[in-house]
Amino acid sequence: xxxxxxxxxxxxxxxxxxxxxxxxxxxxxxxxxxxxxxxxxxxxxxxxxxxxxxxxxxxxxxxxxxxxxxxxxxxxxxxxxxxxxxxxxxxxxxxxxxxxxxxxxxxxxxxxxxxxxxxxxxxxxxxxxxxxxxxxxxxxxxxxxxxxxxxxxxxxxxxxxxxxxxxxxxxxxxxxxxxxxxxxxxxxxxxxxxxxxxxxxxxxxxxxxxxxxxxxxxxxxxxxxxxxxxxxxxxxxxxxxxxxxxxxxxxxxxxxxxxxxxxxxxxxxxxxxxxxxxxxxxxxxxxxxxxxxxxxxxxxxxxxxxxxxxxxxxxxxxxxxxxxxxxxxxxxxxxxxxxxxxxxxxx
Amino acid sequence: xxxxxxxxxxxxxxxxxxxxxxxxxxxxxxxxxxxxxxxxxxxxxxxxxxxxxxxxxxxxxxxxxxxxxxxxxxxxxxxxxxxxxxxxxxxxxxxxxxxxxxxxxxxxxxxxxxxxxxxxxxxxxxxxxxxxxxxxxxxxxxxxxxxxxxxxxxxxxxxxxxxxxxxxxxxxxxxxxxxxxxxxxxxxxxxxxxxxxxxxxxxxxxxxxxxxxxxxxxxxxxxxxxxxxxxxxxxxxxxxxxxxxxxxxxxxxxxxxxxxxxxxxxxxxxxxxxxxxxxxxxxxxxxxxxxxxxxxxxxxxxxxxxxxxxxxxxxxxxxxxxxxxxxxxxxxxxxxxxxxxxxxxxx
Numbered sequence: 001x002x003x004x005x006x007x008x009x010x011x012x013x014x015x016x017x018x019x020x021x022x023x024x025x026x027x028x029x030x031x032x033x034x035x036x037x038x039x040x041x042x043x044x045x046x047x048x049x050x051x052x053x054x055x056x057x058x059x060x061x062x063x064x065x066x067x068x069x070x071x072x073x074x075x076x077x078x079x080x081x082x083x084x085x086x087x088x089x090x091x092x093x094x095x096x097x098x099x100x101x102x103x104x105x106x107x108x109x110x111x112x113x114x115x116x117x118x119x120x121x122x123x124x125x126x127x128x129x130x131x132x133x134x135x136x137x138x139x140x141x142x143x144x145x146x147x148x149x150x151x152x153x154x155x156x157x158x159x160x161x162x163x164x165x166x167x168x169x170x171x172x173x174x175x176x177x178x179x180x181x182x183x184x185x186x187x188x189x190x191x192x193x194x195x196x197x198x199x200x201x202x203x204x205x206x207x208x209x210x211x212x213x214x215x216x217x218x219x220x221x222x223x224x225x226x227x228x229x230x231x232x233x234x235x236x237x238x239x240x241x242x243x244x245x246x247x248x249x250x251x252x253x254x255x256x257x258x259x260x261x262x263x264x265x266x267x268x269x270x271x272x273x274x275x276x277x278x279x280x281x282x283x284x285x286x287x288x289x290x291x292x293x294x295x296x297x298x299x300x301x302x303x304x305x306x307x308x309x310x311x312x313x314x315x316x317x318x319x320x321x322x323x324x325x326x327x328x329x330x331x332x333x334x335x336x337x338x339x340x341x342x343x344x345x346x347x
Numbered sequence: 348x349x350x351x352x353x354x355x356x357x358x359x360x361x362x363x364x365x366x367x368x369x370x371x372x373x374x375x376x377x378x379x380x381x382x383x384x385x386x387x388x389x390x391x392x393x394x395x396x397x398x399x400x401x402x403x404x405x406x407x408x409x410x411x412x413x414x415x416x417x418x419x420x421x422x423x424x425x426x427x428x429x430x431x432x433x434x435x436x437x438x439x440x441x442x443x444x445x446x447x448x449x450x451x452x453x454x455x456x457x458x459x460x461x462x463x464x465x466x467x468x469x470x471x472x473x474x475x476x477x478x479x480x481x482x483x484x485x486x487x488x489x490x491x492x493x494x495x496x497x498x499x500x501x502x503x504x505x506x507x508x509x510x511x512x513x514x515x516x517x518x519x520x521x522x523x524x525x526x527x528x529x530x531x532x533x534x535x536x537x538x539x540x541x542x543x544x545x546x547x548x549x550x551x552x553x554x555x556x557x558x559x560x561x562x563x564x565x566x567x568x569x570x571x572x573x574x575x576x577x578x579x580x581x582x583x584x585x586x587x588x589x590x591x592x593x594x595x596x597x598x599x600x601x602x603x604x605x606x607x608x609x610x611x612x613x614x615x616x617x618x619x620x621x622x623x624x625x626x627x628x629x630x631x632x633x634x635x636x637x638x639x640x641x642x643x644x645x646x647x648x649x650x651x652x653x654x655x656x657x658x659x660x661x662x663x664x665x666x667x668x669x670x671x672x673x674x675x676x677x678x679x680x681x682x683x684x685x686x687x688x689x690x691x692x693x694x
Contacts (some may be wrong), residue, residue, distance in 0.1 A: 003681065059467070073535075090413065146530060149537060149539075181581060183496065191497045191577045214583065215584045218588060228538075229530075230538045231540075233530040234578060236561065237561025237579065238564050238582060239563060239585075241458075241561065241564070241566065252508075260613065262613050263609075263610045265610070266610025
């Protein structure tokens with residue numbers, strides 16, 4: 001088993017990537033090889049300074065001369081930089097030399113290269129990014145959080161199916177509750193997209209619990225929440241920013257008086273727990289579901305811990321066999337649901 | 348000056364409404380009359396139990412035999428219940444007997460009755476609901492938060508104009524920064540709706556600061572954030588639910604140990620400040636902009652304080668003359684921007 005890691009992608013590359021990869025390699029105990037893809041001389045030099053112990057054979061280097069920068073236009077960059085660390089990593093996946101790719105690089109470029117290189121799983125109209133949000137009791141998945149800006153109802157149904165299978169296999173829950181993100185509980189509420197998606201979801205084999213609203217996202221009302229990638233992206237970034245707002249509001253107040261200062265000191269462990277609950281580093285990265293391979297997309301600002309967790313997640317996804325399940329279920333669905341004009345695929 | 352208050356609308360009606368109205372009346376010191384619209388005998392009986400002092404002539408009762416319930420279908424309810432407190436209040440507005448309406452009733456019914464009774468301001472394609480969100484430095488307006496589930500680019504441009512004028516007149520800011528809620532900073536990012544709305548906004552006379560993302564909603568990056576009503580509604584409900592999540596996460600931890608308990612006690616004032624910052628009660632209600640009149644929509648669960656603040660807000664909107672400004676600017680804009688097929692009005 002080999003996992004290809006884009007060592008040059010991300011705000012803190014390659015240092016954070018290398019450290020995270022080695023921490024993961026230590027955990028895997030030699031059963032998994034991690035291929036660091038990037039500037040060979042630089043990576044070798046950085047590795048030579050690593051002081052913690054790891055099995056040298058569990059980390060390899062694959063040469064890639066170029067790097068796609070965070071601000072580059074994804075499609076243009078992919079065309080121009082055939083030797084970039086991202087493209088070389090994806091090629092390893094496509095040729096079966098690696099079973100998964102992990103990248104903290106330019107998100108648009110990661111999505112596009114995954115789509116162009118490995119292609120979609122049979123039956124999938126549009127791949128989608130799954131993200132984890134904490135709730136009062138456990139976690140909720142939000143799908144899609146940014147792969148698709150404009151969606152059709154059939155896409156939302158497929159997101160529900162992919163999200164449900166992912167939840168079942170990765171979080172060991174036999175029958176995840178799937179909700180549709182909407183602006184009212186009743187099936188008559190919503191926009192053109194969600195009104196029709198509601199019908200498709202309610203007629204599916206999913207454990208569909210109906211519409212969920214904004215206040216239900218963090219309440220645990222559903223295990224998997226389906227929405228278009230535009231809405232999901234705004235919600236996800238908004239949620240991530242809240243930790244900062246809570247901290248700074250409290251800090252402003254705290255700075256001004258001794259009572260609050262002492263209170264904050266005593267309460268610090270509880271804050272840490274709250275922060276950790278909302279902290280993306282704990283969840284590693286967000287898988288791109290629906291492609292013919294395993295690809296975990298990390299935050300540009302990923303720390304070594306986030307990279308380590310993303311690599312662990314990639315391994316779990318490979319081992320879970322969830323991609324086969326998605327292919328099987330969507331093939332079955334495509335025979336059942338006629339793809340009408342309205343459901344045309346648009347890539 | 349008279350403000351019509353739907354005394355029967357809301358989860359805590361009529362008690363919370365009556366109390367809020369009287370608290371506002373006390374502040375107004377006889378200069379404004381508040382008309383409580385609803386079941387006359389019930390309202391008179393409730394008023395007779397009010398022990399605080401207020402000028403009796405500042406609060407009147409207008410009889411309305413029926414009540415629209417929270418769960419009713421708005422359009423059907425409006426057709427059937429011509430004598431409902433909401434419809435009677437709107438009639439007072441239409442006939443010029445009142446200058447504003449405040450209601451905590453069925454939101455869909457409030458919007459529909461405002462639209463059917465008073466109609467739109469000249470030049471307005473779609474009215475929109477404005478909501479206040481706190482940010483690190485002050486407040487940000489989000490427009491629309493639920494009046495329009497499916498929008499055209501021209502609607503978003505008009506929301507920007509209405510929101511900017513509202514911000515300028517109500518929050519005394521000469522040139523509010525208007526941002527478009529989107530999934531990336533660059534103008535090439537977004538869905539079909541926002542890509543075109545970006546173009547319209549950037550060509551307008553507004554102080555358009557470009558795209559803002561989810562993490563910017565509470566950062567103060569813009570004074571007015573424009574989005575379609577579906578997205579705005581999900582965001583608003585999500586934001587409101589966060590106060591609860593923060594409290595309960597900390598409380599869970601706190602319940603389990605003495606150190607945290609003491610910390611929480613000492614930090615209580617800071618928490619109160621944080622809660623208040625996100626608390627909708629402080630902002631009273633959300634105005635429906637673009638109708639030919641002033642209408643403030645309150646949360647169904649409004650407390651007396653929320654009702655009082657909503658009435659104060661309604662008075663400020665009337666006094667600001669913002670509706671005339673909206674009419675004037677949108678008329679000017681409609682000559683400048685051709686309404687093409689793509690921008691067709693859809694009500």
